[in-house]
Amino acid sequence: MSVLVKTPGPLxxxxxxxxxxxxxxxxRPSGVMDGAxxxxxxxxxxxxxxxxxLEMTFLGATLEFQSAAWFALTGADMQAKLDGVPVERYRxxxxxxxxxxxxxxxxxxxxxxxxxxxxFDVPLVMGSRSTDVSAKLGGFEGRALKAGDVLPTLxxxxxTPTDLCYEPxxxxxxxxxxxxxxxQEEYFTAAGVDTFFSAAYEISPxxxxxxxxxxxxxxxxxSGTDIVSDGIVFGSIQVPSGGVPIILMAxxxxxxxxxxxxxxxxxxxxxxxxxxxxxxxxxxxISAEDAQKLY
Amino acid sequence: MRIVPAGDRALVADFGNxxxxxxxxxxxxxxxxxxxxxxxxxxEMIPTYRSLLVExxxxxxxxxxxxxxxxxxxxxxxxxxxxxxxxxEIPCCYGGQYGEDLAGLSxxxxxxxxxxxxxxxxxxxxxxxLGFLPGFVYLGGMDExxxxxxxxxxxxxxxxxxxxxxxxxxxxxxMASPGGWRLIGMTPVSFYDPNRGKPVxxxxxxxxxxxxxxxEEYERQIKEGGAS
Numbered sequence: 001m002s003v004l005v006k007t008p009g010p011l012x013x014x015x016x017x018x019x020x021x022x023x024x025x026x027x028r029p030s031g032v033m034d035g036a037x038x039x040x041x042x043x044x045x046x047x048x049x050x051x052x053x054l055e056m057t058f059l060g061a062t063l064e065f066q067s068a069a070w071f072a073l074t075g076a077d078m079q080a081k082l083d084g085v086p087v088e089r090y091r092x093x094x095x096x097x098x099x100x101x102x103x104x105x106x107x108x109x110x111x112x113x114x115x116x117x118x119x120f121d122v123p124l125v126m127g128s129r130s131t132d133v134s135a136k137l138g139g140f141e142g143r144a145l146k147a148g149d150v151l152p153t154l155x156x157x158x159x160t161p162t163d164l165c166y167e168p169x170x171x172x173x174x175x176x177x178x179x180x181x182x183x184q185e186e187y188f189t190a191a192g193v194d195t196f197f198s199a200a201y202e203i204s205p206x207x208x209x210x211x212x213x214x215x216x217x218x219x220x221x222x223s224g225t226d227i228v229s230d231g232i233v234f235g236s237i238q239v240p241s242g243g244v245p246i247i248l249m250a251x252x253x254x255x256x257x258x259x260x261x262x263x264x265x266x267x268x269x270x271x272x273x274x275x276x277x278x279x280x281x282x283x284x285x286i287s288a289e290d291a292q293k294l295y
Numbered sequence: 296m297r298i299v300p301a302g303d304r305a306l307v308a309d310f311g312n313x314x315x316x317x318x319x320x321x322x323x324x325x326x327x328x329x330x331x332x333x334x335x336x337x338x339e340m341i342p343t344y345r346s347l348l349v350e351x352x353x354x355x356x357x358x359x360x361x362x363x364x365x366x367x368x369x370x371x372x373x374x375x376x377x378x379x380x381x382x383x384e385i386p387c388c389y390g391g392q393y394g395e396d397l398a399g400l401s402x403x404x405x406x407x408x409x410x411x412x413x414x415x416x417x418x419x420x421x422x423x424x425l426g427f428l429p430g431f432v433y434l435g436g437m438d439e440x441x442x443x444x445x446x447x448x449x450x451x452x453x454x455x456x457x458x459x460x461x462x463x464x465x466x467x468x469x470m471a472s473p474g475g476w477r478l479i480g481m482t483p484v485s486f487y488d489p490n491r492g493k494p495v496x497x498x499x500x501x502x503x504x505x506x507x508x509x510x511e512e513y514e515r516q517i518k519e520g521g522a523s
Contacts, residue, residue: 020350023341024326025495026425026469125489135429135470137489183299183307228312229426229433231341231348233305255343255426263302288300288358295303295353 001118004064005149006100011057011209014120014139014151015250017050019128023254029234030130030138033111033209033250033273035266037075040166041115044072044092046159051119052129054145056112060103061145063114065095070117070159076109076274077168091165092117109171109274118155134210134251169270173279174200177268178286179237184227184259188239192220196245196261197285205277209251212272214281218243225259232256235264235272237283247272265291296321296369298362301348304338306358308365309346314435319423321369322347323500328368334361342499343424344433380502382419385467387458387505388513389415389480396446396477400460403443412507414438415465415479422501430469430487430495434503437465449475456481458505469495480505483516 005012015038018031032038032055041053054061060078073080073089080087080103087093087101095101103112122129122140131139140149185193201216225239232238236248238258247264248256249272264272265286275281301307308325310318326342329349336355341348351361389412390397401408420434442463450473453459457468459476468474469487482505486496497503508516 020339022429022494023339024425024499025429026427026431027429027495029339126494135489137429180300180302183301183309228314228345229343229424230309230346231301231305231307231343233301233348233350235302253426254341255424260301263300263305266302266304288303291300291303292353292358 001067001069001153001155003069003116003151003153004066005145005147005151006062006064007147008145008149009056009059009061009103012061012145013055013131013133014052014122014145015055015130016052016128018130018250019126019132019138022126026254027126027137028132028135028251028254030132031128031250032113034075034113034270036169036270037111037113040090041072041074041113042119044074044090044164044166045070045115045117046162047115047117047119049119051115051154052122054114054120056103056114058110059105060112062100062102064100065097066150067097069095069153069155070161071095071101072115073103074113074115074168076106076112076171078106078112079104090168092161094161110276111273116153116155117159118153121152121154132251171274173276174282175271175275175279176282176284177271178265178291179262179283180265180286180288180291181262182260183230185261187221187225187227187259188261189220189222193261195219197283200280200282201245203275203277203279203281207277209249211249211252212247212275214245214247216244219245219261227257227259229255229257230260233263235266235269236260237262237264249273267294298365300358304353305348305350306361306365307346307348308369311345314344314423316421316435318345319421319499324371325365325369326499328371329365332364332368334364336361343426381500382502382504383497384504384506385482385484386508386512386516387416387480387482388508388510391510393481393510393513394458394479396459397479400441400443400477400479404441406440411441411479414441416505416507418504420465420503422497422499422503424499425495425497428469428472428487429489430497432466432486432497432503434464434466437463439463443477445475446477449473453478454481455487456483456485458482481513483513
């Protein structure tokens with residue numbers, strides 16, 4: 001069972017939940033940007049073991065199914081068509097051998113996900129199939145997909161589809177995400193923290209899987225924001241010397257030397273993963289204790 | 296030590312904004328005792344110079360419970376680490392085509408190339424942490440006499456195995472990378488190989504000593520696939 005890449009789109013990579021327990025060695029976690037869309041995609045095609053999917057950015061890939069397959073599309077609305085017929089998102093769809101799935105431009109959202117029954121079969125590297133493009137590690141030959149690549153899938157013979165479907169999420173161009181303050185909130189003045197939690201920031205076109213750069217007001221610091229390197233998580237908000245925050249995303253470095261004013265609540269990361277350049281983001285404070293109550 | 300949240304899925308055990316061997320030992324000892332505990336719900340640990348970040352699954356272990364465990368594990372102190380010190384001998388071919396900036400460093404510091412090599416290879420370096428690239432070691436303990444500012448224009452690509460000096464730090468490029476460090480030698484030992492059972496050579500808390508080798512020995516070890 002396999003899928004042929006006819007056109008890859010600007011950045012299409014194989015991803016799963018990410019690569020863990022190697023960050024102490026300097027290896028980035030990678031993994032999908034939008035964990036909610038990823039989980040939905042796998043669930044729709046009956047995958048339960050954190051199978052690898054394709055993550056497409058802004059413009060999707062055109063793929064030919066070399067054998068029959070069940071697939072599901074989630075995340076950004078990329079106007080996909082199977083042999084010219086529009087495909088609904090957030091439900092399992094059957095493709096026959098030889099059919100072509102053309103995934104187009106994202107009408108809303110930023111990242112689309114394609115899961116196939118069984119998952120994409122690339123080698124497990126350090127426990128994960130995720131692509132780390134910067135380290136040329138994992139995924140399909142450690143890189144973004146190219147035309148002509150053939151991706152095998154791990155599908156067993158066939159699968160009996162279920163009626164499972166989800167309401168596609170609506171991606172707004174103005175979003176609010178909840179933030180747990182710290183761990184280095186003390187590097188900022190009270191006025192600076194207030195700016196952070198009240199201002200509107202715009203997602204900069206310079207954003208990528210490593211981090212979302214923002215345009216907006218500077219946050220007032222007590223002195224500098226250089227610190228002795230400290231660990232980073234998906235969602236850490238660091239403030240470099242210029243005073244404008246950067247939100248670190250799936251391809252974040254493992255440690256960094258800028259003070260972090262807060263950390264985005266994990267439940268709100270999918271909103272950021274789907275934010276497009278020019279979208280507006282606001283931050284709302286939530287205590288770590290209150291965040292625990294959400295579990 | 297203070298324990299602070301980094302969002303809803305991580306706690307940071309922070310020992311202070313300092314680079315010191317004592318603090319780093321505490322970080323490392325804490326990581327080891329938490330590892331030994333095999334606490335359910337711990338997904339990841341990132342030790343740095345000054346802190347240990349612990350990622351957890353709040354559906355499995357609560358923040359309060361994890362915080363208590365970190366507190367308890369920290370009481371063991373830094374002794375745990377001192378018991379068995381691991382020193383890795385890293386062969387290094389210094390100067391010439393293997394270390395293009397050694398001659399320049401000699402001019403800059405007023406020391407002969409031989410003196411620089413003796414100083415660099417005569418020191419035991421502590422691995423304080425890894426980061427920046429897979430397998431990149433942040434080493435502490437370099438002699439200030441051989442410290443030198445980074446190059447004004449960084450190289451576009453430095454080959455894996457290059458040994459360099461940047462400011463008061465020395466280290467090894469684990470993979471080809473752009474970089475501004477002054478290159479003084481090359482090691483045939485691979486610090487990072489994703490296809491190896493243990494992809495990364497060192498871990499925080501290890502010590503490294505460079506052992507000078509002649510070019511023939513370097514080439515011999517490279518032919519044999521590195522000494523790793």
